[in-house]
Each structure stands twice: as C-alpha cells, then as structure tokens.
Amino acid sequence: MAKAQDDLSTLLEQLEHPATAVERHIWLIRLVTWVRGTEEAPEAPAARVELLLDVLAARPHTTKHLRNWWAELLGTVDGSTLLSDYGFGSRNAFVSELVERLNRKLLPATPETQDASELFALVLHHPRDALWIAALPAPTLARLAALLTLTAPAESLPRALRPVSMWQHTLVNALTFCVSQIRATGFSQEMRLRMSSPVRDGSPFHSLAADLDQVIDAWLGGANTDPAAHHFRNQLDACRQAASTVYTHLDAHGISVDLVFRLRQLRERVLRVRALLDCLLDDTGHTSAARLLSHLASVGQEQRSVGALIASNSSLLAAKVAERSSETGEHYITRNRAEYRAMLGNAAGGGALTALTTAMKFGIMAVGLSAFWYGFWSGVMYAASFVLIQMLHFTLATKQPAMTAPAMAAKLKDISDSQALQAFVDEVTHLVRSQMAAILGNVMLVFPVTVLLSAGMMLATGAPMISAERADYVLHSLTLLGPSLLFAAFTGVLLFSSSIVAGWVENWFVLHRLDSAIRYNPRITALLGSLRADRWALFMRHHISGLAANISLGMMLGLVPAILAFLGPALDVRHVTLSAGQLGAACAALGWEVVRNPALWWAVASIPLIGLLNVGVSFYLAFRVALQAHNISGIDRSRIRSAIWQRLGARPLSFLWPAKE
Numbered sequence: 236m237a238k239a240q241d242d243l244s245t246l247l248e249q250l251e252h253p254a255t256a257v258e259r260h261i262w263l264i265r266l267v268t269w270v271r272g273t274e275e276a277p278e279a280p281a282a283r284v285e286l287l288l289d290v291l292a293a294r295p296h297t298t299k300h301l302r303n304w305w306a307e308l309l310g311t312v313d314g315s316t317l318l319s320d321y322g323f324g325s326r327n328a329f330v331s332e333l334v335e336r337l338n339r340k341l342l343p344a345t346p347e348t349q350d351a352s353e354l355f356a357l358v359l360h361h362p363r364d365a366l367w368i369a370a371l372p373a374p375t376l377a378r379l380a381a382l383l384t385l386t387a388p389a390e391s392l393p394r395a396l397r398p399v400s401m402w403q404h405t406l407v408n409a410l411t412f413c414v415s416q417i418r419a420t421g422f423s424q425e426m427r428l429r430m431s432s433p434v435r436d437g438s439p440f441h442s443l444a445a446d447l448d449q450v451i452d453a454w455l456g457g458a459n460t461d462p463a464a465h466h467f468r469n470q471l472d473a474c475r476q477a478a479s480t481v482y483t484h485l486d487a488h489g490i491s492v493d494l495v496f497r498l499r500q501l502r503e504r505v506l507r508v509r510a511l512l513d514c515l516l517d518d519t520g521h522t523s524a525a526r527l528l529s530h531l532a533s534v535g536q537e538q539r540s541v542g543a544l545i546a547s548n549s550s551l552l553a554a555k556v557a558e559r560s561s562e563t564g565e566h567y568i569t570r571n572r573a574e575y576r577a578m579l580g581n582a583a584g585g586g587a588l589t590a591l592t593t594a595m596k597f598g599i600m601a602v603g604l605s606a607f608w609y610g611f612w613s614g615v616m617y618a619a620s621f622v623l624i625q626m627l628h629f630t631l632a633t634k635q636p637a638m639t640a641p642a643m644a645a646k647l648k649d650i651s652d653s654q655a656l657q658a659f660v661d662e663v664t665h666l667v668r669s670q671m672a673a674i675l676g677n678v679m680l681v682f683p684v685t686v687l688l689s690a691g692m693m694l695a696t697g698a699p700m701i702s703a704e705r706a707d708y709v710l711h712s713l714t715l716l717g718p719s720l721l722f723a724a725f726t727g728v729l730l731f732s733s734s735i736v737a738g739w740v741e742n743w744f745v746l747h748r749l750d751s752a753i754r755y756n757p758r759i760t761a762l763l764g765s766l767r768a769d770r771w772a773l774f775m776r777h778h779i780s781g782l783a784a785n786i787s788l789g790m791m792l793g794l795v796p797a798i799l800a801f802l803g804p805a806l807d808v809r810h811v812t813l814s815a816g817q818l819g820a821a822c823a824a825l826g827w828e829v830v831r832n833p834a835l836w837w838a839v840a841s842i843p844l845i846g847l848l849n850v851g852v853s854f855y856l857a858f859r860v861a862l863q864a865h866n867i868s869g870i871d872r873s874r875i876r877s878a879i880w881q882r883l884g885a886r887p888l889s890f891l892w893p894a895k896e
Contacts, residue, residue: 242269243269243283243286243287243290244290246262246265246266246269247290247291247294247297247301249262250262250297250300250301250304251297251300254304256307256311256347256349257346257347259304259307259308259311260308260346260347260348260354260357261346262304263308263354263358264346264357264358267358267359267364269283270283270284270287270367271361271363271364271367275363277363277366277367277369277370278370279367280363280367280370281367281370281371281372281375284371284375284379285375288375288378288379288382291382298382301382302382302383302385305383305385306385309385309401311349312348312349312350312351312354313349313350313351314351314405314409315405315406315408315409315412316350316351316352316409316412317351317352317355317409317531318405318406318409318413318507318511318527318531319408319409319410319412319413319416319507319511320352320412320413320416321351321352321355321356321531321534321535321538322503322507322531322534322535322537322538323416323500323503323504324496324500329492329493329495329496329544330493332496332544333541333544336538336539336540336541336544337541339538339539340539340541344356344357355531355535356535356538356539359531359532359535360535362536364532365529365530365532365533365536366529368525368528368529368532369525369526369529371525373520373521373522376520376521376522376524376525377520377521379521380521380524383402384400384401384402385400385401386398386399386400386401387399387400387401387403387404392404392407392455397455397456397457399455402524403515406511406514406515407451407515409511410447410451410508410511410512410515411447413504413507413508413511414443414444414447414508415444416504417440417443417474417501417504417505417508418440418443418444420478420497420500420501420504421438421440421474421477421478421501422440423497425491425493425494425497426478426481426494426497426498429480429481429484429485429494430477430478430480430481430484431480431483431484438477439470439473439474439477440474440477442470443467443470443471443474446463446466446467446470447467449463449466449467450463450464450467450512450516454515454516460516464512464516467512468509468512471505471508471509472505474501474505475501475502475505478498478501478502479498481494481498482498488745488746488748489742489743489744489745489746489747490742490746491746510523510526510527510530511527514527569665569668569669569672569893570665570893571893572893575668575669575672575892575893578630578669578672578673578676579672579675579676580676581628581629581630581673581676582629582630582631582632582672582673582674582675582676582677582680583676583677583679583680584624584627584629584630584680585624585629585630585631585632585673585676585677585680585812586676586677586678586679586680586681586684586812586815587680587681587684588620588623588624588627588629589620589624589631589677589681589812589813589816590680590681590684590685590688590816590819591620591688592616592617592620592813592816593681593685593700593813593816593817593819593820594685594688594689594692594700594820595616595620596613596616596617596813596817597700597701597705597820599612599613599616600705606797606800606801607794607797607798607801609797610793610794610795610796610797610798611793611794611797612793613792613793614789614790614791614792614793614794615789615790615793616789616793617788617789617790617792617793618785618786618788618789618790619789620789621785621786621788621789622782622785622786622789624785625778625781625782625785630673630676630677631673631677631812632670632673632674632676632677632811632812632846632849632850656874656875656878657878659875659878660878660879660882663879663882664882664886664889664890665893667890668889668890668892668893670850671890674811674812674846674850677811677812677815678811678812678815678842678846681812681815681816681819682815682816682818682819683819684819685700685816685817685819685820685823686819686820686822686823688700689701689819689820689823689824690823693823699820699823699824700820700823700824701820701821701824702824703824703825705821705824706820706821706822706824706825706829707821707825707834709817709818709820709821709838710818710821710829710832710834710835710837710838711834712807713809713814713817713818713838713841713842713845714834714837714838714841715837715838715840715841715844716837718807719809719814719841719844719845720809720841720844720845720848721806722806722807722808722809723809723811723844723845723848723849723852724848724852725806725807725808725809726792726808726809726810726845726848726849726852727848727849727850727851727852727853727856728852728853728856729788729791729792729795729808730788730849730852730853731852731853731856731857732787732791733783733784733785733787733788733791734784734853734857735860736783736784736787737780737781737783737784737787738780739783740779740780740783741779741780741783744775744776744779749775750772750773750775750776751772753768753771753772753775754768754769754772755768756768792808792810795808796808809845809849810845810849811842811845811846811849814841814842814845815842818838818839818842821835821838822835
C-alpha cells in the first residue's frame with residue numbers, strides 16, 4: 236500500500252503543472268491504470284479508489300487542481316456522444332460495421348482526440364474494468380460524485396428551474412440523441428415495409444420525442460416525473476414490440492443480416508435509454524451511474540470483437556439456413572423397406588453417372604492444363620455431373636448428411652420428452668440405413684460401370700481409360716497407408732460448406748423474392764411468356780438449393796485443392812464415389828494381374844473409411860450448426876448420445892436394414 240501511495244503521489248504532483256489536452260488524456264489513462272492494478276479481484280481497485288479519495292481529502296490544494304483538470308477535460312470532450320452511442324455500430328449496415336471493427340482492432344488509437352468514446356476505449360480497455368467499477372460501494376460512489384460534480388452553465392439548459400450539474404446536462408443530451416437514433420431506425424424504409432400493418436399505422440415511434448420532452452420538462456421544472464416517465468417507458472416498450480414484428484416477416488421471407496443488425500441495435504438503444512433515464516431521475520445513491528459505466532466498459536470489449544459481431548448477428552441466418560436445409564434433408568431419409576429400395580435404385584443411378592464423371596476427369600487430366608485451369612475445368616465438370624444427377628432424381632451419397640442433419644435437429648425441439656428422444660433415435664437409425672444404402676448403391680455401380688467404360692474405350696480406341704502408369708499412381712494415391720483419410724475428412728468439410736452455401740443462396744433467393752420477379756416481371760414474361768415464366772419460377776424455387784449445393788460442391792472439389800497447393804497446404808479431395816470410380820479405372824487398365832498387387836487391397840480398404848469420413852465430418856458439422864440454431868444445451872446433447880448408444884447396443888441391425896412393416 237505504501238508503494239501504491241508513492242505512485243499516486245507522483246501522479247497527483249503532475250496535476251500542478253499546466254497541460255495540453257492530450258497530456259490530460261494521457262494522465263487519465265495512467266491514473267486508471269494505477270487504479271486497475273494487476274490483481275484479479277475487483278476489491279483491490281476499489282480500495283485504491285478509496286485511497287485516492289483519502290489522499291485528496293488530506294490535500295485540498297491538490298483537490299482544487301483535480302477539479303480544474305476535470306472541468307477542462309469536460310470542456311474538450313463531449314460525454315453525451317459517449318453515453319448515447321458508445322457500443323453501437325457507427326454504420327447502419329453489418330458489413331460496414333465489420334470493416335470498422337477490423338480497423339479498430341488492427342490500427343492503433345491515439346489519445347489526441349476530442350471524441351469521448353475514443354478516450355473511454357483507451358482508458359477503460361481491460362476486461363476487469365467493468366468488474367471493479369461495479370464493485371465500488373455506495374459511500375465511495377457518493378464521495379466520487381461530490382468530488383467530480385460540476386454545475387452546468389445556466390445557458391446550457393435555459394428551461395431549467397433547478398440547478399443542473401454537468402453530468403445531468405450530459406444525460407439530457409444523451410437521451411435526446413439516443414431517442415433520435417431509435418426514431419430514425421424505426422422510420423427507415425426497410426423497417427417500415429416489414430412491420431405488421433397495425434403496428435405501422437399506429438407507430439409508437441411518432442410520439443417518442445415528444446414523450447421524452449414531457450419527461451425532461453417535468454424534471455427541469457421540479458415537478459413529479461412519475462406519470463410522464465411511466466408513459467415514456469411504455470412507449471419505449473411499444474417501439475421494441477413494433478420492431479420485433481419485423482422478425483415475423485424475416486422468418487417467412489428470408490433473413491437479412493443487415494436488418495438483424497439494425498433490429499438488435501434498436502433493442503440495445505431502447506435499453507440504453509432506460510438506463511440513462513434511471514441515472515437522470517432516480518439515482519440518489521449513484522448506483523445507476525456506476526452500473527451504466529460498468530456496462531459501457533463491458534460493451535467496449537464486445538465492440539472490439541469481430542467474432543462477437545458475427546456470432547450475434549448471423550445466428551438467425553444460421554437458423555434459417557438450418558431450417559431450409561432441413562426441408563431438403565427430409566427427402567433423403569428412408570423409413571421403410573420400400574423407401575430403402577428406392578434409395579438403393581436412386582443411388583445406383585448416381586453411381587452409374589459418376590462413372591461418366593470419372594472418365595471425363597481423366598480426359599481433362601490428359602489435356603495437360605496448368606494446375607488452376609485443371610482445377611477450374613474439373614470443377615465445372617463435377618458441377619455439371621452433380622446437377623445432372625439432381626435433375627434425374629438420382630442420389631449422390633455424400634451430399635446427404637449436411638442436409639439430413641438439420642432435418643434431424645429440427646425434431647429436438649421438445650427433447651425433454653422421453654418419447655421425443657426415442658423418436659429422434661429412430662430418426663438416427665433411419666438416417667444411418669439411408670446413408671448405407673446410398674453409399675452402397677453408389678459404389679456398387681460406379682466401379683463396374685467404370686470398368687465397362689474402360690473396356691469399351693479399349694475396344695474402340697485400343698487403349699484403356701488411363702495408362703498403366705496413371706493406374707499405378709491412382710492405387711498409391713488411394714492407399715490406406717497414405718494421407719487419404721485426412722483428405723477424406725477435408726472433403727467432408729467441403730461437403731458441409733456446400734450445404735451452407737445452398738441454405739444461404741436459397742435464403743437470398745427468397746429474401747429478394749426472385750421467384751415472384753421471374754413470374755411477374757414484365758420483361759421476363761415478355762421474353763418467356765406467362766406460362767413458361769411461371770414454370771421457371773416454380774422450378775427455381777424448388778431447385779435453387781440443390782443447384783447451389785451441387786455447383787458450389789463441384790467448384791470446391793475442383794478449385795480448392797489447386798488454390799491450397801499454390802498457397803502451401805497440399806490438401807487434396809477424396810470423395811468415396813469418385814474414388815471408387817478411379818479405382819475401377821485403375822483395375823481396368825492393369826487387368827487381372829492387379830489382384831496380386833498389395834496396393835490394390837490397401838486402396839480397397841480405404842474406400843469404406845473414406846465414405847465414413849466424408850459422411851461423418853459433414854454430418855457432424857451440420858448437426859452442430861443445427862443444434863446451435865435450435866438452442867440445444869450440453870445436457871440435452873449428452874442425453875442424445877446416451878440414447879443412441881443404448882439403441883446401438885440393443886438393436887445393432889436396425890442401423891443396417893429396416894424392419895418389416
């Protein structure tokens with residue numbers, strides 16, 4: 236404590252010398268750094284504040300210098316912008332705020348500023364600041380208020396019939412600024428068009444400024460503020476409820492991250508106004524002011540976090556992506572033997588078409604393009620092949636998990652019910668069987684069809700699909716002894732990513748009402764005709780998600796390895812159906828003698844594990860996103876795992892073959 240007092244004495248001695256504005260700011264940063272200290276417990280900084288007050292009480296001359304320093308500081312920075320705007324986005328759009336946070340995070344700040352928000356962020360920048368401010372006891376707060384309270388000039392609030400402090404004058408201005416921001420958001424075109432009609436017609440935003448003026452006039456005149464304040468708080472709540480009706484529109488017509496950003500800013504501003512009002516009207520113990528400053532210090536930490544911005548404003552988009560994926564995923568889950576056989580047939584068709592994809596891949600490889608263009612044209616070929624599989628209503632096994640995971644998570648909304656939990660476990664068994672059928676159908680057809688294609692090429696041209704050297708390379712690239720399993724897991728990430736792209740594109744399509752534009756836009760209907768435009772609108776609405784998933788997956792499978800090879804990490808893709816097709820081409824090129832080659836059997840052993848990792852990684856990632864979208868807790872997740880293991884132990888065959896109806 237003696238050392239702390241010596242450090243404090245050194246700081247206070249500097250007050251006796253005239254200082255520029257930036258030197259005053261630097262002194263304030265040093266003082267708060269001294270108060271904060273290095274201890275984790277908030278009681279230590281609170282004790283140092285007491286020590287500061289005790290020293291000042293014993294040194295009236297220093298106290299006079301401190302009050303003069305405080306008056307000069309308040310004269311050069313505007314505290315009202317700090318109280319009204321600190322912690323809120325300085326831009327109206329999500330992307331603009333994201334760029335602003337990146338700049339704030341990467342670029343150094345300077346204390347040479349007249350912006351109180353910038354100075355506040357430099358002074359109270361540590362995560363512990365919010366804790367020690369909140370821990371200040373009421374007597375300490377009263378002593379601080381007595382030390383720092385200054386009377387505002389009479390001309391600052393000419394309506395006042397009572398003495399007004401600088402703090403109260405700042406609060407009045409902050410309330411005015413904050414309410415104007417709320418009204419501007421509520422009156423914006425994007426918000427008004429999406430509010431429900433009754434709310435829009437009787438909008439509480441119209442009278443909000445007048446209601447605040449009534450509260451301030453009553454307070455300045457020394458009258459009873461309770462009736463006006465009660466009415467004003469009710470209007471604030473009405474503004475929040477009016478804004479919340481926009482979520483209903485977004486849920487039905489697609490999520491806009493920019494709109495979600497604005498809605499959350501509006502909600503936080505309403506809460507800020509209530510906090511400012513408490514400080515102005517009912518803060519005899521100064522606890523509301525301490526709570527507000529503690530909140531601002533905490534908000535400052537969040538304002539510097541890019542991750543917090545993305546997480547808070549994209550959660551609804553994640554939920555919508557999961558919801559739209561779940562609608563598609565229902566089609567991939569089989570629940571009886573008839574559906575199981577249909578899945579086998581669809582997967583067989585997908586496997587047969589993938590054999591053609593394999594042949595085209597080796598054809599592109601034979602051209603000898605550079606790495607980028609080989610990846611690009613491979614991606615185009617993959618995308619075209621996947622879209623053809625979709626249009627013919629066939630199935631590619633590895634595309635299922637990222638779609639089926641949200642469909643399953645959607646059934647967990649009432650997980651506390653044991654029957655709902657068992658129904659979910661039933662869905663897990665249905666999914667595993669469906670996935671097994673899809674992989675089996677793909678692999679069992681792609682291998683022989685590729686062999687037949689290679690034999691046909693041998694008869695037609697005298698050469699197989701690939702040379703013996705290329706075939707040997709294929710066997711060693713697919714071997715279980717190499718990095719194939721790592722590449723398979725990486726492919727699972729790409730499969731999951733394609734599902735996210737699909738959900739985002741469908742949300743974007745619905746948000747911008749493009750199906751309606753295709754159906755009714757005069758130029759489109761003049762070009763296509765009304766009936767054809769209607770068919771195209773219906774087709775795109777039903778298939779936009781699948782087209783986005785297939786095209787994005789194809790381009791990622793082709794381009795991502797080429798781009799990563801250029802950047803450094805030599806990651807390749809291992810897709811179970813494509814790998815089985817390549818294995819078939821290699822066997823056809825090497826002939827029957829290949830069965831004696833150990834490399835063949837190491838490659839064969841890797842195929843089921845590649846399929847497992849493709850499916851497992853993509854399903855796990857999609858399921859995690861869906862669980863977060865549906866707010867499934869950690870305890871509920873452990874119950875899910877236990878129930879699945881119990882079913883696996885009791886009826887393992889149910890995961891492989893459907894029971895009789």
